[in-house]
Amino acid sequence: MCRKIVVTSGKGGVGKTTVTTKLGINLSKMGRKVVLIDGDVGLNNLDVVMGVENKVVYDMCDVLSGKCRIKQALIPDLYEKSLFVLPSAHAYESDDISPQGFRALVDALSEDFDYIIIDCPAGIEGGFHRAVSSATEALVVTTPHISSVRDADKVLSLLSTYNMIDIGLVVNRLRGDLVISGEMMSEGDISRLLRCKPMGVIPEDDLLLQSQADRAGRNSGCSAIAFNLLADNIENGNKRIYDCTARFRGFFSKIKLMMRNKV
Amino acid sequence: MRKAEETALRLKKVLLQDKLNVNVEFMQVLESDLYNLLENYLALKQGSLRIKMDLTDSGDYRIKITADCDRVKNIGIVKKI
Numbered sequence: 185m186c187r188k189i190v191v192t193s194g195k196g197g198v199g200k201t202t203v204t205t206k207l208g209i210n211l212s213k214m215g216r217k218v219v220l221i222d223g224d225v226g227l228n229n230l231d232v233v234m235g236v237e238n239k240v241v242y243d244m245c246d247v248l249s250g251k252c253r254i255k256q257a258l259i260p261d262l263y264e265k266s267l268f269v270l271p272s273a274h275a276y277e278s279d280d281i282s283p284q285g286f287r288a289l290v291d292a293l294s295e296d297f298d299y300i301i302i303d304c305p306a307g308i309e310g311g312f313h314r315a316v317s318s319a320t321e322a323l324v325v326t327t328p329h330i331s332s333v334r335d336a337d338k339v340l341s342l343l344s345t346y347n348m349i350d351i352g353l354v355v356n357r358l359r360g361d362l363v364i365s366g367e368m369m370s371e372g373d374i375s376r377l378l379r380c381k382p383m384g385v386i387p388e389d390d391l392l393l394q395s396q397a398d399r400a401g402r403n404s405g406c407s408a409i410a411f412n413l414l415a416d417n418i419e420n421g422n423k424r425i426y427d428c429t430a431r432f433r434g435f436f437s438k439i440k441l442m443m444r445n446k447v
Numbered sequence: 448m449r450k451a452e453e454t455a456l457r458l459k460k461v462l463l464q465d466k467l468n469v470n471v472e473f474m475q476v477l478e479s480d481l482y483n484l485l486e487n488y489l490a491l492k493q494g495s496l497r498i499k500m501d502l503t504d505s506g507d508y509r510i511k512i513t514a515d516c517d518r519v520k521n522i523g524i525v526k527k528i
């Protein structure tokens with residue numbers, strides 16, 4: 185059965201598109217058929233982050249208006265053969281795509297894919313509803329900063345009205361050194377405050393920027409293991425969380441087991 | 448106190464405050480529904496029903512309902528089956 189996961193956050197710029205793409209890449213490496221959908225109509229950049237912006241011929245508006253078939257609009261990834269991107273429409277206003285139309289697209293794709301991952305726009309306006317209402321699972325991305333956690337809290341209470349099968353938290357840009365010195369909240373602090381189980385923890389990683397410019401060298405940074413664990417948790421239901429503090433404590437193991445019922 | 452703890456505490460207060468901003472309409476509907484329910488058993492004093500919503504430290508809602516009433520209705524008809 186196809187899993188439909190929306191990646192959302194409330195606050196902008198916290199890493200939704202990054203999480204969407206890395207999750208897609210890792211899941212397709214595990215052999216799953218994955219399509220990434222840009223829910224950010226009008227301010228789309230999923231195609232750019234994936235490096236396929238020059239290959240866009242049709243977008244979701246063309247599919248909905250009958251100009252092309254849905255398979256013609258899917259852009260194959262440059263590296264993974266079971267990974268595709270459905271670009272959104274930058275030429276159009278966001279309102280041109282209704283939640284019903286968006287949902288029809290997702291449902292049509294669900295027959296051919298194992299995963300549909302929807303990159304949700306920031307904020308809680310119409311675009312949020314459109315993206316969220318077509319998914320059955322949600323990942324809420326937050327950084328350890330107060331304003332981001334606060335917005336995540338609002339998004340979580342909104343999500344509770346949507347009948348999701350599962351909601352998980354992704355704490356992004358965590359700095360192990362600052363957590364150890366007590367200057368930054370840990371993923372445990374954040375997950376307790378939000379009363380939501382952590383599905384993944386991603387460390388701050390300067391190489392992420394570089395991997396956006398050059399996707400070929402994309403697996404080098406310290407976040408690579410973290411994204412891998414996130415994908416593994418989602419695919420296999422494991423509960424292994426990347427330990428950002430490990431390399432600052434000199435431990436060999438970067439993985440710590442986290443029991444969900446501790447949250 | 449370490450900075451992270453301070454931040455967590457501050458954030459907790461902010462999140463609780465956010466949650467307490469339940470919209471007015473919701474409270475009015477809840478109040479009138481409760482009034483009608485209680486009226487079946489109690490002769491409430493008009494306008495005496497009050498609902499107070501708070502949050503506990505762990506983030507649960509704590510709801511206090513107070514009302515004044517002149518008398519208890521129909522208490523004699525409660526039968527054991």
Ligand SMILES: Nc1ncnc2c1ncn2[C@@H]1O[C@H](COP(=O)(O)OP(=O)(O)OP(=O)(O)O)[C@@H](O)[C@H]1O
Binds near residue numbers: 193196198203386390
């Ligand atoms: N763990 C990380 N370490 C370092 N940089 C990161 C990390 N995660 C994201 N970034 C950087 O932060 C920036 C914003 O990320 P991204 O575009 O994924 O956010 P977004 O939530 O999709 O933003 P928007 O709300 O605008 O769509 C990017 O430049 C990205 O490279």
Ligand SMILES: [Mg+2]
Binds near residue numbers: 200201202224229303
């Ligand atoms: Mg984005």
